[in-house]
Amino acid sequence: MEQQVFGSSANDRPLMRSMTRGFMCRCPHCDKGRLFSAFLKVADRCDSCGEEFHHHRADDLPAYLVIFIVGHIVVGAFMGVERMVDLSTWQHLAIWAPLTLISTIALLQPVKGAVVGLQWSLRMHGFSGTPETLETHPEL
Numbered sequence: 001m002e003q004q005v006f007g008s009s010a011n012d013r014p015l016m017r018s019m020t021r022g023f024m025c026r027c028p029h030c031d032k033g034r035l036f037s038a039f040l041k042v043a044d045r046c047d048s049c050g051e052e053f054h055h056h057r058a059d060d061l062p063a064y065l066v067i068f069i070v071g072h073i074v075v076g077a078f079m080g081v082e083r084m085v086d087l088s089t090w091q092h093l094a095i096w097a098p099l100t101l102i103s104t105i106a107l108l109q110p111v112k113g114a115v116v117g118l119q120w121s122l123r124m125h126g127f128s129g130t131p132e133t134l135e136t137h138p139e140l
Contacts, residue, residue, distance in 0.1 A: 013121045022117025023110045027051055029120065035113050042116060055126030056119055062112035069111075070103050 018028040027033040033048030044054040078096055081087070087095075120127045 013123070015118070015121045018117040018121035019114045020117070022113035022115070022120070025109060025113045028117040035116060036109060039109060040112060042112070051120075052126075053116060053120075056116045057125040058112050058115040058119070062108060062115050065111050065115075066104055066107045069107060070100060073103070074100050 013028075021028045021031045022035060025035050027035055027046040027049060029051040030046060030049035033046035033051075034043060035046075035053065037043040042053050042056055042058070045052045074096055077099075078092070081095075082092075119125055
C-alpha cells in the first residue's frame with residue numbers, strides 16, 4: 001500500500017535521488033537548477049523550476065557531518081601511516097593539516113546540499129507546501 005503524505009504519494013520524492021541531487025549542488029526537484037547562490041548560501045529558489053529553498057533549515061548538521069566524515073578518514077589514515085612509516089611531527093603536520101583543511105572545504109557544500117535534499121524529500125521545514133505551526137507553540 002502506498003503511503004500518502006499531504007495529498008501526494010511518498011514515492012514522488014525518493015530520498016536517495018533527492019540527496020544525490022543535493023550532493024551534486026543541483027535542485028533536488030528538477031536536477032537542472034543550481035542549489036547554491038554562493039559557496040554556502042542556498043539559493044532562495046531554483047532558477048529552473050522555481051522550487052523555493054529559502055525556508056530550509058540545514059543549520060549545523062552539515063558541519064557536524066563533515067567533521068565526522070573527515071575526522072574518521074584523516075585519523076584512520078594517520079594511524080595507518082604512523083604504523084607503517086616513522087615520520088617526524090613536522091612531516092605529519094605537513095601532510096595531515098592541509099589534507100584535513102582541503103577535504104573539509106571540499107565536502108562542506110555537497111554535504112549541505114544533501115541535507116537540503118533530505119529535507120525536501122521528507123517535506124521538512126516548509127517543503128510540504130502547507131504552512132507550519134511555530135515549534136515553540138505547538139498549540140498554534
